[in-house]
Amino acid sequence: MLGRFLDGKKNSMKAYVLMTVTAGASPEIQEELRSWGPAGGILEVDAVAGSYDVVAVVEAADPREIGEIVMGKIQHLDGVLTTVTLFSIG
Template sequence: MQALVYIRTEPGKALKLLDAVKKIQGVQVAFATTGRFDIVARIEAADLKALGETIVGKIQSLPGVKYTETSLIVA
């Protein structure tokens, strides 16, 4: 299963966090963006439990991450 994870960071932390997000297992690609979110990442996981562990346990736990929003890819 795949998902897009939209990440809002603390001011000035986006580029440093982008490098950290790219190193997380399961992250296929990540970009710094403009607008409401600072980083968008596409991640892949075996199932919903593994997806949650990646998002909550790895991405949200990075220092400087304020908020995430996730959209499952359905097609």
């Protein structure tokens, strides 16, 4: 079962969103995502080294809501080139 308790919310889901971003855009993207905070579905944001540039931990009630955050908001941020969403299963 994917649902569980996260940040005090029963039956919420967590996903990791891996992003590639344009050169130099990482600080602004991180700042924007952090400003959304838990109320906006963002639990954590970090810059990373490797194939991706930024990773965000997203929490929502169900996969559809996570999709709305990723496809409806994150993918529309200036500088975000690609996203990969990994749903937590345990």
